[in-house]
Amino acid sequence: MSGSIGMPRERMLFELVKGLYDQLGITRHDIGTFVLNSNDFEVGHTIANVFEDTPVGAYMKDETHVDSEGLWATTYAAMRIMSGNYETALVVGNSSGASTMRPYLMMDYQLDPTIDRQAGLLNELSTAALQARAFLDKYGLDEDVLNQIAARNLRNAAMNPNAVQFKADATAGDVLESEYLYEPLRKLQCYPFSDGACAMVLASGDRAKELTDKPVWIKGMGNSVETYYIGERDLGSSRSAKMAAERAYKMAGISDPAKQLDVAEVAAKFAHQEPILAEALGLFEEGSAARVATDGLADIGGSMPICPSGGGLGAYVFTANGLVRVAECFRQLTGTAGDAQVSGAKTAVAHGQDGLCAQHNAVMVLSTEEG
Amino acid sequence: MTFEMGEETRIVQGMWDISTYQYMIDGRGMKLLVDSMKEKKIRGIKCSNCGTVYVPGPTFCRKCYIDCDEVVEVQDTGEVMSFAVEMADVRGNPVEEFKLTAMIKLDGADTWIIGTITGIDWKDARIGMRVKTIWVDEPVGSLSDIDRFEAI
Amino acid sequence: MRDVGIIGVGYTPVFVSKRKDVNISEMISEAVDAAFRNTNLTPDDIDAITYGNMETFEGVNMPHLWGADHCRAIDKPYMRIATGGTTGMSTLHSAYYHVASGMHDVVMAITWEKQSEGDSQVGLGGIVMPEAVCMAQFGMDLFGGKGMGAMGGGSTGAAAYQATSYLHHSGASPEHIDKMAALERSNAALNPYAHLRKKTTVEDIQATPFIAWPLRFGHTCPTSDGATVVIVASGDKVEKLADSVAWINGVGCGTSDPATGNFIEGQITDPAEQEAAKMAAAKAFAMAGIKDPKKEIDMAEMYNGFAHQSLMWLEKLGLCDEGQAHVMLDRGALNIDGELPTNASGGVFSTNAIGASAMNRPAECALQIMRKIEGGHQIPKKIKNAVSHGWGGMFQYVTVTVLGDEPRHG
Numbered sequence: 001m002s003g004s005i006g007m008p009r010e011r012m013l014f015e016l017v018k019g020l021y022d023q024l025g026i027t028r029h030d031i032g033t034f035v036l037n038s039n040d041f042e043v044g045h046t047i048a049n050v051f052e053d054t055p056v057g058a059y060m061k062d063e064t065h066v067d068s069e070g071l072w073a074t075t076y077a078a079m080r081i082m083s084g085n086y087e088t089a090l091v092v093g094n095s096s097g098a099s100t101m102r103p104y105l106m107m108d109y110q111l112d113p114t115i116d117r118q119a120g121l122l123n124e125l126s127t128a129a130l131q132a133r134a135f136l137d138k139y140g141l142d143e144d145v146l147n148q149i150a151a152r153n154l155r156n157a158a159m160n161p162n163a164v165q166f167k168a169d170a171t172a173g174d175v176l177e178s179e180y181l182y183e184p185l186r187k188l189q190c191y192p193f194s195d196g197a198c199a200m201v202l203a204s205g206d207r208a209k210e211l212t213d214k215p216v217w218i219k220g221m222g223n224s225v226e227t228y229y230i231g232e233r234d235l236g237s238s239r240s241a242k243m244a245a246e247r248a249y250k251m252a253g254i255s256d257p258a259k260q261l262d263v264a265e266v267a268a269k270f271a272h273q274e275p276i277l278a279e280a281l282g283l284f285e286e287g288s289a290a291r292v293a294t295d296g297l298a299d300i301g302g303s304m305p306i307c308p309s310g311g312g313l314g315a316y317v318f319t320a321n322g323l324v325r326v327a328e329c330f331r332q333l334t335g336t337a338g339d340a341q342v343s344g345a346k347t348a349v350a351h352g353q354d355g356l357c358a359q360h361n362a363v364m365v366l367s368t369e370e371g
Numbered sequence: 372m373t374f375e376m377g378e379e380t381r382i383v384q385g386m387w388d389i390s391t392y393q394y395m396i397d398g399r400g401m402k403l404l405v406d407s408m409k410e411k412k413i414r415g416i417k418c419s420n421c422g423t424v425y426v427p428g429p430t431f432c433r434k435c436y437i438d439c440d441e442v443v444e445v446q447d448t449g450e451v452m453s454f455a456v457e458m459a460d461v462r463g464n465p466v467e468e469f470k471l472t473a474m475i476k477l478d479g480a481d482t483w484i485i486g487t488i489t490g491i492d493w494k495d496a497r498i499g500m501r502v503k504t505i506w507v508d509e510p511v512g513s514l515s516d517i518d519r520f521e522a523i
Numbered sequence: 524m525r526d527v528g529i530i531g532v533g534y535t536p537v538f539v540s541k542r543k544d545v546n547i548s549e550m551i552s553e554a555v556d557a558a559f560r561n562t563n564l565t566p567d568d569i570d571a572i573t574y575g576n577m578e579t580f581e582g583v584n585m586p587h588l589w590g591a592d593h594c595r596a597i598d599k600p601y602m603r604i605a606t607g608g609t610t611g612m613s614t615l616h617s618a619y620y621h622v623a624s625g626m627h628d629v630v631m632a633i634t635w636e637k638q639s640e641g642d643s644q645v646g647l648g649g650i651v652m653p654e655a656v657c658m659a660q661f662g663m664d665l666f667g668g669k670g671m672g673a674m675g676g677g678s679t680g681a682a683a684y685q686a687t688s689y690l691h692h693s694g695a696s697p698e699h700i701d702k703m704a705a706l707e708r709s710n711a712a713l714n715p716y717a718h719l720r721k722k723t724t725v726e727d728i729q730a731t732p733f734i735a736w737p738l739r740f741g742h743t744c745p746t747s748d749g750a751t752v753v754i755v756a757s758g759d760k761v762e763k764l765a766d767s768v769a770w771i772n773g774v775g776c777g778t779s780d781p782a783t784g785n786f787i788e789g790q791i792t793d794p795a796e797q798e799a800a801k802m803a804a805a806k807a808f809a810m811a812g813i814k815d816p817k818k819e820i821d822m823a824e825m826y827n828g829f830a831h832q833s834l835m836w837l838e839k840l841g842l843c844d845e846g847q848a849h850v851m852l853d854r855g856a857l858n859i860d861g862e863l864p865t866n867a868s869g870g871v872f873s874t875n876a877i878g879a880s881a882m883n884r885p886a887e888c889a890l891q892i893m894r895k896i897e898g899g900h901q902i903p904k905k906i907k908n909a910v911s912h913g914w915g916g917m918f919q920y921v922t923v924t925v926l927g928d929e930p931r932h933g
Contacts (some may be wrong), residue, residue, distance in 0.1 A: 008395040010788075014431050028436050034778075040605070041584040044392035046577065046649035047607035050916050053778050054433035054788070059827050060798060062806070063778035063920075067578070067585075067605040077600065077619060083623035084524050084775075085810070099393045109584040113385045113640075114546055219624070225601040228589045242597060251626075355588040360601060364387075374536040377544030387582035387645070401787060403663050404799065424748035425789030433780055433788075451791055453691075456736035463732050463740055472672070473794070474684050482789040485672035487730030493736070498691040513662025515670035523605075 002116060004098040005195035009043065013055035017199045020062040020090075024201060024211055026052035028057025031201070032086035036065040037073035037093030039319045043107045044096075056092050056199070066352055069093075070198065071267075071352025071362035075221045077202050087207045093320030094197035098164075102192045124356065125182035125190075131235040131357045132184050132272035138236035139287040143184050147172035148293040150189045150271040150313055156300065157310025162324075164315040173181075175271075178265040185269025191316035193297035194221070198323035200330075205370070214334045217370050220254065221248025223362035230357060241280035241351065241361040248349070250284075252365035261365075262304045262345040263332050265325035265336070267353045269312045274298075277351060278306055281363065292341060300342055308340040310330065322352025322362060329366050336369065400428035403442065408510035413504075416449055417443045426480040445479035447504035448523065452476050452483050456493045471496055475520060488521040495522075526758030527622045529889040530765035533558025538718040538749035538874045541639040547581060548590035551635050554750035555594055556672040558631065560756055561895075564764065569754070570627040571600035575614030575634045576878030577607065580646040587633075589714070594633055594837040608826070608915025609776075610634060611751065611882030616774050628760045635750030638874040643746060650917065651784040657866050658786055668779075679743065680792050681783035681918060683735035685833040688795035688833075690737060695834060695849035697737040701728040702852055704742050704830035704872065710859060712871025713899030718747040718874040728830075742872075749876035751883050758930065769889035769909075772924035772932065773811030775805035782918035792918070797839040800912070800921040803848040804840040811925040812933040813908060816841045820925075821906045822864045822891060824884035826914040827872045833857075833865055836912055840923065859902055867891065868899045881913030886922045892928050 005012055021027060034056060038048040049065040052058075065318040066073040070093040077089040078257050097103045107124035111117045136142065151174060152298070156167035165188075168175060178187040180220070208215040224243035226233055233239070254260050264283055269273035275289035281305050283319065284292050298306040307314075317324060329348035331337040347367045354360035391409060400416055404427040407414035415426025418439040432439045452456050454473035454478075471493045474483040488502055502520040510516035533554045535542075542550055559565060572594060583589065587596070587603045600621075606613040611634040618632035638646070648655075655665060664670050690697065705725045711717035723741075731741035761768045762869040769837070777799035782792040792798075804816070811818050825836040834848035842863060843851055851857055858867040868887040872879045888909035890896045906928065913922040 004393075008397045011397055011430060018431075018436065039584070040577075040579050040649075044394065044649070044653065046579040046646055047605070047916055050607065050650060050781050050919070051654075051785075053919070054780050055431075057436050058778050059433040059436075059780050060802065061778060062776050064616065064776060065604065065606045066617075067575075067603040072602050072831075076620065079620040079624035079626060082625060083620055085620075085623070099395065101393060102388070106584060107387065109387065110588055111583065112589050113581075113583050114381075114383055117385060119381050139736070223600045223602070224598055225588070225591050225596055227597055228593050240598070249601070299459075311902075355585065359588055359591070376542070377541075379543040382543075385582060387641075392653070392657075395655045396653060396660075396787060398787075399659065400789070401657070405661050415912065423791065425791070427787060427789055429788035439893070453684040453688040453795070455679070455687055455738075456733070458733040458736055459740070460734075463734075463743075465732065474688075482791050483793075484786070484790075487672075493788065498688065505746055511662075513670075514672075515662045517670045519669065 009094060009096060010051055010055045013052060013092065013196055016197050017056045018364045019093060019358045020199050020201065024102060030088060031090045032062065032088045033080050034058040034061055034063040035065065035073050035077040035089055035091045036090065037070050037319055039067055039106065040048060041109055042095060042318050054100055055063050055088065059251060069352045069354045071350065072223060074323060074326055074364065075223065075362060078185045078218050078221060081202060081204050085122035087204050089202045090199060091202060092197065092322045095317035095320050096195050097193040097318050098195040107356060118176060125185060127356045128228060128270050129182040129185050132270065134235035135272050135276055139289065141290055144172060144288050145293050146189050146271040147175035150175040152299065153307055153311050153313040154188065156308050157314030162315055163310050164194045166310060166314055180217050191269045191312045194315045196315065196317040196322045198321065198327050200323060200327060216330050216333045216366050216368060218364060219367045220252025220365035221247035222251065225360045228359060235357055236276065238276050238280040238358055238361060241277050241358065243369045244361045244363040245281045248288065248365050250299055254365060258304055261347050261349050263308060263348045265307055265309060265328045265340045267312055267321050267325055270314060271313065271348040273358060274306060275344055277358065281349060281351065299341060305342045308337060325350040325352060333368050335368060389512055390514060397430055400432060403428060405514060406513045408509050408516040409508050413447055413477060413511055414442055414444050417441045423481045424479060426477065426482050434448035444478055445477045447477065449475045449502055451498055451500045451502060453498060454496050459480045475502055490521045524626060524932055525623050526770060527619050527755055528761045528767050528770045529753055530756050530761055530769035531558050531754040532715045532886045532890055533561055533752040535749045538716060538747040538876055540747065541750040542637065546558040547583065547586060547637050549635060550637060550748065551590055551750045552716065554752040555633065558752040558754055564754065568629055568764065568833035570629045571621050571630045572596045573602050573604060573614050573617040573621065573630065573632045575604040576636055577605065577610060579649050580636060580638050580643060580877065581641040585780045605913055608877060609881045609913035609920045609922045610878045610915065612885060612913035612924060613882055615882050615885055615924065616754055619723055619771055619774055622755055622757050624717030628757045630755050632753045632882065632883040634879040636878040638746045639748050654784060654787055679735045679738045682829045683792040685736050686829065688793055689744035689831055689835045691751040692795065693838065693846045693849065698847040699852060700737060700742055700831045701725050701832065701834050704728045706857065706865050707752065707833065707870050707872050709710030710867050710900055714868050715898040717869040718745050738829060744828045744872045744875040747874050747876040749879055751879040751886055753882060753886050767893040769892035769896065769926045770929065771924060771928045772886065773807035774925045775803040775806030776922045779919040783918065784917055794803060794899065794918040795835065799919065800836065800839040803921045803923045807923040807925045809933045811927065812931045813925060817843060820908050821904065821911050822867065822902055824866055824868060824887050824911045825870060826884060826888055826912050827870045828891060830872055833870060837865060840910065840912060847896050864902045867902050881922065884911035884913060885926060888915045888926045894927060
C-alpha cells in the first residue's frame with residue numbers, strides 16, 4: 001500500500017479544488033479569501049505556497065498561508081470571515097509525506113538545533129515511544145489496549161475510500177504481529193506516510209445557505225500550546241488539548257462533551273495518542289482506555305464514536321490532517337459517511353495537532369444547527 | 372542607548388539534509404516544447420477560453436481555471452520586454468565579458484523567456500527591440516537548441 | 524467592524540549581520556521583552572500569539588514550537604504564518620484578524636530572522652529547486668545563459684529586469700535609483716534599529732560596481748539578524764491598556780503568479796507590473812475610507828529589497844501617478860521633512876531580517892503615528908494616515924496595511 005498520489009502536487013491541487021468548485025456550482029471568483037496550508041520542510045520548497053496559488057485558483061486574489069496544521073488554517077479562515085471582511089474562504093492544505101524519502105525528518109527538524117538535534121536521541125518515533133510508555137505506565141495498562149485501538153481504526157479505515165492503511169477485519173492480534181518501529185510502538189499502531197490534499201469552502205451565514213442545503217456550522221474554536229521540553233511535560237496526558245477543548249467548548253456552549261457530542265475526529269498519529277487526546281477532550285474519563293476498548297465505547301455504534309474515518313492510522317497527511325478531520329466530521333454531519341456513518345450525528349468535534357508528542361493542539365466544534 | 376554584543380556563545384554545526392524529496396513535475400508542456408525545438412520550431416499551449424498562449428504550456432490556464440491543451444506554434448522572433456547586463460559577481464568581482472540577458476516575448480506568445488543577446492553593444496539595448504533566435508546547427512530536442520538571440 | 528490598533532512595538536536591541544551572543548529563541552525573547560517593557564503589559568495580558576519567519580533560512584522547522592517558552596506562549600492560542608518575504612505583515616494581519624473576529628482582544632505578533640545561522644543560498648535556492656532540476660533535465664543551461672532560460676540577471680535575479688522595465692515605463696533614470704538609495708541609507712543612519720547606518724551620498728552609491736545593470740551593489744539590501752514584535756488590541760482594550768495607539772484601518776493582500784523561475788508553467792507577468800500590489804492597495808485604502816491616497820497619505824514604508832523598488836511601489840500603490848515618483852524624489856518630497864516621507868526608517872534596503880522585514884514597515888508607521896520613534900528619524904509633520912507595504916514570494920505576494928491616528932472605516 002503506497003500513499004503516493006502519483007501525480008504532481010500542483011495537478012493534484014487543481015483537480016481537487018476545481019472539483020470542489022464544480023460541486024458547489026461556483027468559480028474561483030466567488031471565493032473572497034484563500035488560506036493555504038502547507039509546510040516548507042514537508043513539501044521541500046522554500047515558501048511552500050509559491051506554486052500552490054494558481055492551482056487553487058488564487059491567481060490575482062486575496063491569499064495567505066498558515067504554516068501550522070490544518071485546523072489552525074481553518075480557524076484563521078473562519079476568523080477572516082467573522083471579521084466581516086469576507087463572505088467566503090477556501091482553505092486548502094496538502095502534504096507529500098509519501099513522496100518524501102525520509103518523512104520523519106519533517107518532524108525531526110523541529111528539534112532544538114542547539115542541543116536535541118546534536119544529541120540525536122530524540123526524534124518523531126523515540127519521543128512518541130516515550131509518550132506511549134508514559135501513558136501505559138500512568139494507568140497501569142499494557143500494549144493490548146493500544147493494539148485494540150489500532151485494530152479498531154484499521155477496521156474503520158477499510159470503509160474509507162481515502163485510507164492508505166486499512167484492514168477490514170483487523171484484530172488486536174494483527175497489530176501485535178506487526179514489528180516494532182520503536183518499542184513499544186508497533187508498525188500498525190503508527191500513521192502511514194500519505195500524500196494528499198483537502199480543500200474546504202467556508203462561508204458566512206446567509207451565503208452558506210445559498211451555497212448548500214446542508215451547511216455544517218463552526219460553533220467553537222480553541223487552541224493551545226505546551227512547553228517544548230519533553231522532560232517537563234506529563235506525556236501521559238495532554239494539557240494543551242484540554243485547554244484547547246475548554247476554549248472551543250466554551251465558545252460552542254458545550255458543558256458536557258461526552259453527552260453533547262455525537263462523534264469525534266481526533267488527530268492521533270499513534271494509537272496511544274488517541275486515548276490521551278480523547279480524554280483531554282473530555283470524551284472519556286481519564287484512565288478509562290482499557291474499558292473503552294473492551295466495551296467498544298469508541299466504536300461507530302458506541303456511546304462516543306472516535307475516528308469512524310480510521311483517523312491518522314488510516315491516512316495521515318502531515319500538515320493538512322486537521323482539514324481532513326474537519327472534512328470527516330462534515331461527512332458525518334451531512335449524512336454522507338457511507339458505511340461509517342454514525343447515525344443521527346448532529347454535533348461533532350474535530351481536533352488537530354502539531355509538534356512532537358502533540359505539543360500544540362487545536363479543537364473545533366461543528367454542528368448541523370446554526371443556532 | 373548603546374548595545375554591546377555579549378560574549379560569543381557556543382556554536383554547534385547542524386545539517387539540514389534537503390536531498391530527501393521526490394518531486395513530480397508535469398512535463399507535458401516541456402516535452403511539447405523541446406520536441407518542437409528539435410524541428411527548430413517553438414510550440415506552446417493556448418487557452419481556448421481567453422486565448423492566452425503559454426510557452427511552455429501548463430496543463431491549465433491560471434486565469435480561466437480550466438484545462439487547456441490546444442497546441443499552437445509561435446515565432447522564433449520576438450520583442451525584448453526587459454533586459455539586464457551582468458557585470459560583476461555577487462562579491463563585486465567584475466566578470467570577464469559583460470553579458471546582456473533579456474526577458475523576451477516571442478511573437479505569438481504571452482509568456483516571456485530569458486535569453487542572451489549577442490552582437491550588440493549593451494548600451495544600445497532597448498525595451499521593445501526586436502530579436503531573433505539563433506539555433507544550433509544540430510538541434511537534439513533540448514532547451515539548449517537555441518544558442519542565443521541576435522538583434523534584428 | 525471592530526476597531527483594532529497597534530499599542531506597542533518591541534525590537535531586538537540591534538539588527539546586525541551576526542548575533543553571535545544569542546541563539547534564535549533567545550534573540551526573539553529580547554524583542555518580546557522589549558514589547559512588554561514598552562507597553563507595561565505582562566504575558567497575562569496577551570490573549571493569543573501569532574508568529575512568522577522563513578524557516579528554511581535557518582533550517583529549523585516550526586521554530587515557534589521550540590521557542591514557545593521564550594515567546595511566553597505557553598497555554599495560549601498560538602498560530603504560525605509564513606508567506607515568504609511578506610511573512611511579517613501576513614503575521615500582523617493574522618493578529619489583526621484574531622482581534623477583528625471578536626475571538627481575542629489583545630494579540631502579540633512575533634516575527635524574526637537569523638540568517639547568519641543558516642545557509643541563505645540553500646534557503647533561496649529551495650524556492651525553485653525541483654523546478655530548476657527539471658529545467659536542467661530538459662537541457663536548460665541554468666546559469667550559463669545559453670539557450671532558452673529562466674534564471675537571469677546574475678545575482679540580482681529578476682530584480683534587474685524589474686528595474687530596467689520600471690525605468691523604461693516611468694521615465695526615471697538609473698541615477699534616480701542611486702539617489703533613492705542614498706536617501707534611505709541616510710535615513711537609516713538616524714535609526715538605531717537599522718542595520719546599515721552609515722550616512723551615504725549619491726557618490727558613495729555610484730562608487731559601487733554594477734552587479735547586473737542597472738542594479739549596483741549599493742542598491743541591494745543586507746541580510747540581518749533581528750526580531751520585531753507588535754502588540755495589537757481591540758478598541759475597548761486600547762482604552763484600558765494603552766497610552767497611545769496607531770489604528771489599523773485597512774488591510775489588503777494580493778497574490779499574482781510566480782513571476783520568475785516559473786518557466787515550466789509559462790511566465791506571463793512582467794515583474795514591474797505589480798497588478799497584485801494595485802489590488803491589495805485598493806482594498807486596504809477602501810477599507811480605511813481613503814479616497815485619494817495621493818492627498819490623504821502622509822507617509823509610506825515600502826518593502827524595498829532593492830533601491831528602485833521604493834519608487835516603483837509608490838506608483839503601484841497609487842501614492843503618486845505613474846512616472847511621478849522620481850519627480851517627487853528630485854524635489855525632495857520623499858525626504859523625512861518632505862510631503863511624502865518614504866522609508867524614513869531606511870526601509871528593507873537598510874535592514875532585512877526577512878521574516879521581520881514586512882512587519883517592520885507597519886511597526887515603523889505605528890511608532891511614527893504615536894510619535895515614539897527612538898533616534899532621529901521621527902517625521903516632523905503630524906501623521907494622520909500612513910501606508911505600509913510588504914512583498915514576497917517570487918515577485919508575487921503583496922500585503923498592504925493602512926494605519927491612522929484615529930479609527931477610520933470606509
